[in-house]
Amino acid sequence: MKLVSSIFATCIFVALLFMTYCIHVWYFPVNVVFYASIADAVIAAIIASAILFLSGIFSRLGTFEKVQLVAIWLLGGYAFAISVPTVIDRSLSFYILEKLDQRGGAILVDRFEDVISNEFMHEHRLIDARLTEQQQSGTVKVVDGCAILTERGRQIAAFSSFFRLNLLPQHRLLDGEYTNDLTDPFKNSIDAPDYSCGPGTAGGSEN
Numbered sequence: 721m722k723l724v725s726s727i728f729a730t731c732i733f734v735a736l737l738f739m740t741y742c743i744h745v746w747y748f749p750v751n752v753v754f755y756a757s758i759a760d761a762v763i764a765a766i767i768a769s770a771i772l773f774l775s776g777i778f779s780r781l782g783t784f785e786k787v788q789l790v791a792i793w794l795l796g797g798y799a800f801a802i803s804v805p806t807v808i809d810r811s812l813s814f815y816i817l818e819k820l821d822q823r824g825g826a827i828l829v830d831r832f833e834d835v836i837s838n839e840f841m842h843e844h845r846l847i848d849a850r851l852t853e854q855q856q857s858g859t860v861k862v863v864d865g866c867a868i869l870t871e872r873g874r875q876i877a878a879f880s881s882f883f884r885l886n887l888l889p890q891h892r893l894l895d896g897e898y899t900n901d902l903t904d905p906f907k908n909s910i911d912a913p914d915y916s917c918g919p920g921t922a923g924g925s926e927n
Contacts, residue, residue: 725778726789732771733793737764737800745805751856754806761797765790815840866917 741760750756769790772778778786808814819835820827827835840846851867854860859873869877884903891898 721780722785725780726785729768729772729778729781729789730793733764733768733796736767737761737797740764740767741805752853753809754801755856757801757805758798761794761801765793765797768793812836812840815844868917 737760740763741757744750744756744760769786772781772786772789781789816832819839851860851862854867854873855862857872859870859876861868861870884905886903888903890900890903892900892902894901
């Protein structure tokens with residue numbers, strides 16, 4: 721009976737999460753999809769927890785078991801936030817599938833660079849979306865038309881660069897061959913881009 725009660729309580733949480741998420745994205749402003757989804761999961765967990773602890777329906781479950789359920793719900797909510805709306809919102813892989821479907825199911829492989837440059841960037845307002853997310857996260861600030869890395873952003877960039885270089889696959893299948901090209905994607909960058917904001921700009925960045 722405890723298992724049945726746990727499953728029933730979890731079904732209530734899932735239903736609340738779905739309703740909270742739908743209400744949020746349909747009727748309220750969203751700054752960052754991931755953060756909004758996390759908030760929805762927390763709200764659903766709070767409401768489900770109130771039902772779990774206050775309703776006599778779940779009296780068979782002990783306090784520790786109820787706490788465990790709440791912890792599982794929060795983890796499940798996080799998994800949902802990062803694996804469903806965030807991935808679909810951000811994923812180039814999903815975009816490629818959707819674009820193939822839009823174009824009748826087939827696109828020339830050697831034209832995908834044009835698709836990404838001319839269609840993906842425009843259709844998904846990629847620059848606007850990503851810069852907005854970074855500003856909301858406190859990793860980038862925009863001053864006088866210049867995107868400036870904050871100290872928090874610098875720390876995260878250092879971590880991601882270290883992880884990419886040392887802990888991403890060294891033998892990854894790309895276009896029919898195994899390579900480590902993506903562990904150091906900047907090694908083939910142009911030497912002197914003309915989009916720099918000028919000397920000293922980044923040095924004045926702060927949180």
